[in-house]
Amino acid sequence: MTLENQHPQPGVQLSLAPRLSTLTLLCALSVLPLNVFLPSLANIAQDFQADYALVSLSLAGYAIVAVALELIMGPLSDRFGRRPIVMVSLATFTVGSIGCAFASDIWTFLAFRLLQAAITSCYPISMAIIRDTAGREQTASRIGYAAMIWALAPMIGPALGGIVDETLGWRAIFWGLALAGIVMFALCWFELGETNKTRSGTIVQQFHAYPALFRAPRFWAYALCMGFSVGAVYAFLAGAPLVAAIFDVSSASLGFYIGSITAGFVFGSFLSGRYAGRYPLTSMMIVGRIVACAGPAICLVLFFADVRDVIALFGPCILVGVGNGLTMPSANAGALSVRPDLAGSAAGLAGAMTLAGGAALSSITGAVLTEGNATYALFSIMLFSTGFALLAAVLAALVEKRSSIPAT
Structure with missing residues (x-):
């Protein structure tokens, strides 16, 4: 199922409206990092010789940053467009995933884990993209299909993370997330056009609205x-x-x-x-x-x-x-x-x-x-x-x- 492609930009083959499958994958990736590494918390604490309570901040801190980003990135996408926010979020998430995989101490791990939270803003932005390219009732239908995969991701995530941890170690989980971020970045780079055609004049004007x-x-x-x-x-x-x-x-x-x-x-x-x-x-x-x-x-x-x-x-x-x-x-x-x-x-x-x-x-x-x-x-x-x-x-x-x- 695809949304209609319109007005490709010169030099780069972009479709104004991305395929629904692309937005669905973006939604799934936005929620997967929250809990995919949960089976590895004990191993991470052992490797870094840190208290389990301190390592668990990688979950609580991530959630706090995620809420803050949802409040900020939504208005920014209304001002600067959906595409730039998605690309910056994916790039930041990928850097955070690589940093977690390379981390040599718990504080470095936690810092890069917070960077990973940038991916959470891709879910509300994906919803806005669907709204930009569909009517009210059709938006609900497409969000329904996207929500199916969005709901499955946290169900499958911990089981997948546990298998990867047992076979390749906990760092492989974050290398996998980094690879997913790179693939998603490339997919959005070539397919995701700008769908917001009613951007505000200034950021101050946007937040005043x-x-x-x-x-x-x-x-x-x-x-x-x-x-x-x-x-x-x-x-x-x-x-x-x-x-x-x-x-x-x-x-x-x-x-x-x-x-x-x-x-x-x-x-x-x-x-x-x-x-x-x-x-x-x-x-x-x-x-x-x-x-x-x-x-x-x-x-x-x-x-x-x-x-x-x-x-x-x-x-x-x-x-x-x-x-x-x-x-x-x-x-x-x-x-x-x-x-x-x-x-x-x-x-x-x-x-x-x-x-x-x-x-x-x-x-x-x-x-x-x-x-x-x-x-x-x-x-x-x-x-x-x-x-x-x-x-x-x-x-x-x-x-x-x-x-x-x-x-x-």
Whole structure:
């Protein structure tokens, strides 16, 4: 599946609209470095003779830089264009990967690890590129297909990293990431043309336009829907291990239950890719939220019906993943369409708000759950989060309907 090529520039054969497969690979690469090296943390700590807690900063620090970059790079892509930001991000990521592979001490490793975080900005920029080259509903469809691979990458990443670590050593993981960065840079260099045709005059003017998104009720409706949708998953990730311990569930089984939500998200994203272009964005969002709400609601009904089978209690949670897969592409497309001239800024801001929502729900879950209330409290928090996301989706539908009514 390709987007239409237009207006190649003299001297370099660039297509204005890249293939969807290119953007999908770019999205996958933007998330893979986050956890592909996790199986190697202990070996890295041993090689550098460093505390495990210090080495784990390579994960927390990376996440903090990633959030900051999403807030910055989105507006910069609205000012300077999508292509320069993608190319700089890929180059910085590649340098960071090579630096991690060569690092001789923990501090050098951590410094170059932070440089690797530049790749995370490629995801919101890819969403903005899709919005630049497609209509609202078609944007949701294409984001749905891209989200399938984006979701698979973190599932496959740790297993792949563990195999590479055992066979070639942990440094080979970062050499592999560097090679992926070089290949992606070359692919984007020859294929990725500039899609942003409404760039602002100055960077000051661009950042002054940022508050316009905060004043738009439509943007808040879409962004809150995204944040609370993801928050339900983060709540599950934070609370499921405690519930599993209460029911004496093995680590392997817990991993299966956690992975089932991601599998549901992949399936829901596939459905979005197939059907989102045929229906209004808010219709897809509301259907997705109803499906997601059904998951924890069924779990609570079974729990209060005195069902104590782990499969029966955890199984319906897959509906949260399916619902998110149906919701997120349309919500993302809606947020980017509020101000098409600020699509990059909207993508970065919505992404940061989504991460913040997930972190908040995760923290609340960790603070509330105890061994005495873990099961019903977890599903209640998930139901609250999915229900609030449903309200946001309904609000988005109402705001969209009001904005479509012509003034008299």
